[in-house]
Amino acid sequence: xxxxxxxxxxxxxxxxxxxxxxxxxxxxxxxxxxxxxxxxxxxxxxxxxxxxxxxxxxxxxxxxxxxxxxxxxxxxxxxxxxxxxxxxxxxxxxxxxxxxxxxxxxxxxxxxxxxxxxxxxxxxxxxxxxxxxxxxxxxxxxxxxxxxxxxxxxxxxxxxxxxxxxxxxxxxxxxxxxxxxxxxxxxxxxxxxxxxxxxxxxxxxxxxxxxxxxxxxxxxxxxxxxxxxxxxxxxxxxxxxxxxxxxxxxxxxxxxxxxxxxxxxxxxxxxxxxxxxxxxxxxxxxxxxxxxxxxxxxxxxxxxxxxxxxxxxxxxxxxxxxxxxxxxxxxxx
Ligand SMILES: Nc1ncnc2c1ncn2[C@@H]1O[C@H](COP(=O)(O)OP(=O)(O)OP(=O)(O)O)[C@@H](O)[C@H]1O
Ligand SMILES: [Mg+2]
Numbered sequence: 001x002x003x004x005x006x007x008x009x010x011x012x013x014x015x016x017x018x019x020x021x022x023x024x025x026x027x028x029x030x031x032x033x034x035x036x037x038x039x040x041x042x043x044x045x046x047x048x049x050x051x052x053x054x055x056x057x058x059x060x061x062x063x064x065x066x067x068x069x070x071x072x073x074x075x076x077x078x079x080x081x082x083x084x085x086x087x088x089x090x091x092x093x094x095x096x097x098x099x100x101x102x103x104x105x106x107x108x109x110x111x112x113x114x115x116x117x118x119x120x121x122x123x124x125x126x127x128x129x130x131x132x133x134x135x136x137x138x139x140x141x142x143x144x145x146x147x148x149x150x151x152x153x154x155x156x157x158x159x160x161x162x163x164x165x166x167x168x169x170x171x172x173x174x175x176x177x178x179x180x181x182x183x184x185x186x187x188x189x190x191x192x193x194x195x196x197x198x199x200x201x202x203x204x205x206x207x208x209x210x211x212x213x214x215x216x217x218x219x220x221x222x223x224x225x226x227x228x229x230x231x232x233x234x235x236x237x238x239x240x241x242x243x244x245x246x247x248x249x250x251x252x253x254x255x256x257x258x259x260x261x262x263x264x265x266x267x268x269x270x271x272x273x274x275x276x277x278x279x280x281x282x283x284x285x286x287x288x289x290x291x292x293x294x295x296x297x298x299x300x301x302x303x304x305x306x307x308x309x310x311x312x313x314x315x316x317x318x319x320x321x322x323x324x325x326x327x328x329x330x331x332x333x
Contacts, residue, residue, distance in 0.1 A: 004028070007020070007028060007089075011028055011029075012030045012031050014032070015032060016032060016095055016096050017029075017030065017032040017033035017035075017036045017094070018030045018032065018094050018095075019033050019041075019049075019092075020086070020089060020090050020091070020092055020093070021046055021059055021090050021091045022089065022090030023090070024045060024046050024047075025043060025044065025045060025046060026042055026043065026046055026049045027042070027089075027090055028042060029041045029042045029049075033095070036072065036095070037073075046059065050072070052071055054067060054069050055067070055069060055072060058083055059081075059093055061083070062083070062085055062091050063085065064083065064085065065082075065083045066081065066082045066083070067080075067081050069081060072095065077099060078099060078102050079097060080095070081093065081094070081095055082094045082095075111281055114282045115161075115165065115282070118282055118296070119158055119161060119162075122154035122155070122157045123154075123158065125154045126154050126155060129147040129150055129151050130151060133148070157294070164298040164299075164302065167302060168281070168298060168301060168302055168305065171302065171305040171306055171309060172305060174221075175305070175308065175309055179219060179220045179309065179310065180221075181219070181221060181222050182217040182218075182219060183217060183218050183219070183220040183221075183225055184217055185215055185220075185261065186211045186212065186214075188222065188225045188226050188229050189209065189211055189229050189250055189252055190209070190211070191229075192226060192229035192250075193209055193233060193250060195233075196234055196237055199237050199238070200237050200241070203241045204241070204244050204245050205237055205241040205245075205246050205248060206245070206246070206248070207247070208248065208249050209251070210249065210250070210251040211251070211252045212253055212254050215252055216259075217332075218330060218332045219332065220330070221309070221310075224310075225306070225310075227302065228302075228306045228307065228328065229263075231300065231302060231303050232303060232326045232328070233250060233263055235300070235326070236248045236263050236264070236265040236324070236326075237265075238290075239265075239267055239285075239289075239290075239324075240265020240267030240268075240323060240324055241265065242267045246266050246267070248266075249262075249263070249264040249265075250263050257332050258329050258330060258331050258332065259329070259332065260327060260329045261327070261329075261330075262325055262326070262327045262328075263325070264323060264325040264326075265325075267323055267324060268320065268321065269318040269319050269320040269321055269322055269323055269324050270285055270318040270320070270324055271285075271320055272318075278300050279300045279301050279304040280301065281298055281301045282296070282297040282298065283297055283300075284297045303326075307328055307330065310330045311330065312328055312329055312330030312331065313328070313329050313330075314326070314327070315327045315329075
């Protein structure tokens, strides 16, 4: 292989679009660059190959430089363009895709905005009611009691949001640390069903458990797995018990080297357009109803992170009018 052949092979090893430009022409373009800018780009006049004015200007200057720009390839795809002179061979031009970075950044800013909004709403109510309570003789005894009760409800709600957020960040921080306990998932499910018993009774809802006899122990985090089961069962009771008498089915199966936990309800179900978004933080299908029942919209985000830490898969299936089923499959070790 001649030296330009081996240089081409070297450039092809780079994942990011990479060019060598010399004397105003595209001397070499790697595979990624050809995919982005067109197969026929090698040997072309640079001005025809890259029509982006800022990119062109930066490359033609021929000095070490970096710029951020959008509009090469797809219209709004963000790039970092790096130019490095490489002596008589010309100028090396690399394009780094910034979309993953920008989308992570967007997720972070959205999250901060959502969390602030969620906390601000109850806080505003608390301040309003507290101000009225602080005015001497402004309201009668009965109103005072009502205002006091509302302040408590809203303050508890804020506390729940903060606790859920702390829990979420703890689970995220442990993401790469494999859980080390030997857990009986059947036991976890029985405890979670116990936790939900009061709420289920108030809703006139029966919980039916089908738990494999003596399931093998799985390597996991007991507290997190309980939190997972609590969340799924609470959701089924809260949103899946719409009739006066209904049943929730909680099952645990052993499938080879995996355990499968499923929670199914007979409620109204969830429209398909909501399904992919359910595990987003603060996402609720019907925020008024969820808020009324004390939901923060963080439950399934927490579940998703716990499942990921256990190297498992979460699948939520639902047919409107026909109930919802959340299925978690996790390896034993
Ligand atoms: N079994 C279900 N049937 C119908 N809708 C559901 C079901 N489970 C969840 N949802 C919908 O998904 C939304 C998100 O659920 P998630 O558990 O993340 O939050 P939440 O229940 O509102 O709050 P939290 O779990 O933090 O108390 C709920 O608000 C509800 O609209
Ligand atoms: Mg929930």
